[in-house]
Amino acid sequence: MKRILTGIQSTNNLTLGNYLGAIKPLIDIKDELYLFIADLHSITVPFNPDELRENRINTALLYKSMGLDFEKNKIFFQSCVPEHNQLNYVLLCHSNLGELQRMTQFKDKSSKFSQENKTLTIPTGILVYPILMAADILLYKPDIVHVGKDQKQHIELTRNLAERMNKKYKKELFKIPEHSFNKVGSKILDLQNPEIKMSKSNENKKGTIFILDSEGDIRKKIMSAKTDSLDNVKYDEENQPGVSNLLTIYSSIKNISITDAEKHFIGKKYGDFKREVADTVVSELKKIQDVFYELKNNKVEKEKLMKQLKKNADECKKIASETIKAVYEAIGMNNE
Ligand code: AMP
Ligand code: TRP
Numbered sequence: 001m002k003r004i005l006t007g008i009q010s011t012n013n014l015t016l017g018n019y020l021g022a023i024k025p026l027i028d029i030k031d032e033l034y035l036f037i038a039d040l041h042s043i044t045v046p047f048n049p050d051e052l053r054e055n056r057i058n059t060a061l062l063y064k065s066m067g068l069d070f071e072k073n074k075i076f077f078q079s080c081v082p083e084h085n086q087l088n089y090v091l092l093c094h095s096n097l098g099e100l101q102r103m104t105q106f107k108d109k110s111s112k113f114s115q116e117n118k119t120l121t122i123p124t125g126i127l128v129y130p131i132l133m134a135a136d137i138l139l140y141k142p143d144i145v146h147v148g149k150d151q152k153q154h155i156e157l158t159r160n161l162a163e164r165m166n167k168k169y170k171k172e173l174f175k176i177p178e179h180s181f182n183k184v185g186s187k188i189l190d191l192q193n194p195e196i197k198m199s200k201s202n203e204n205k206k207g208t209i210f211i212l213d214s215e216g217d218i219r220k221k222i223m224s225a226k227t228d229s230l231d232n233v234k235y236d237e238e239n240q241p242g243v244s245n246l247l248t249i250y251s252s253i254k255n256i257s258i259t260d261a262e263k264h265f266i267g268k269k270y271g272d273f274k275r276e277v278a279d280t281v282v283s284e285l286k287k288i289q290d291v292f293y294e295l296k297n298n299k300v301e302k303e304k305l306m307k308q309l310k311k312n313a314d315e316c317k318k319i320a321s322e323t324i325k326a327v328y329e330a331i332g333m334n335n336e
Helices: 016-026 049-065 083-092 097-101 104-117 124-138 149-168 215-223 241-254 258-264 270-296 299-331
Strands: 003-009 032-038 074-077 144-146 178-180
Touching: 003 016, 003 124, 016 144, 016 241, 016 270, 032 049, 049 074, 049 270, 049 299, 074 299, 083 124, 083 299, 097 104, 097 124, 104 124, 104 149, 124 149, 149 178, 215 270, 241 258, 241 270, 270 299
Parallel strands: 003 032, 003 144, 032 074, 144 178
Antiparallel strands: none
């Protein structure tokens, strides 16, 4: 049995991209799964405490509604295990500015800030965020980190930091993790701009489907998704990125291959194709939404879930504190 680890931010609503890229592949997984709600990552950019409070709980309820098993898997809030922060600082002191500034995500995010404000308002959080991510991972010595393709560079940084420290202290302090992403559904693109990934932070909200979107909104967004003038339902990322993206969404939900999805839509007009993709997304998300609202309004069930999250965090803390102890010893801080 392998140890798999993944984290998802609690900022705002989860998107169809999060669900198909990161969560769905984990449901019914046979391996040991560590999955945390990365609430500390949610404060890397300016945030509102009331929203954070609400989003943390909603994210947990959504995971549950999507079918993740909170008893079998170690699902917890990142901030409930303070060792994440402890290792973060130690790793930060073993990193350099150049490797952090090189991160594509930092470049993208920081350019948005400087353009908007034309002044030095780039939050330091977005620069050091990959280090916290490395700490999240290395604490638990996972075999595999499950992430979307956009996170690959952060995993490489994690591996570099782990190797650097193992070498420096001549000890296997950390396991060098591999990363994995699902072949189909690993990257869902923005419906309006199929050059970029679907994300909660994309400016044009018409291109992003949120898990809690109304049926009307989901249909509208899919029906107005950008396609092309070729009128041929075919998977061709380069020439038909919009159509390919809809095929990816369809095949991920149906658990079929892209080729089978293509076959299914042979000869169909784009209007009919989109309508069927919309039906599929609506029916998948409606199942999740029904459970979510039921849970949200059930105080007893909600409290039960919170208790389970706390219990999971306590178990994770035991493992995390062993890693910290070994790291502190190696760097010369023997506190016991
Ligand atoms: P984020 O929403 O950026 O915090 O991402 C949380 C997880 O969902 C990560 O594993 C991402 O790689 C994954 N993810 C986010 N957006 C997408 C997307 N559009 N397609 C596939 N995976 C995604
Ligand atoms: N940075 C990840 C993302 O935006 C979320 C995350 C935080 C994560 N810590 C992690 C993912 C550790 C995997 C492992 O998608």
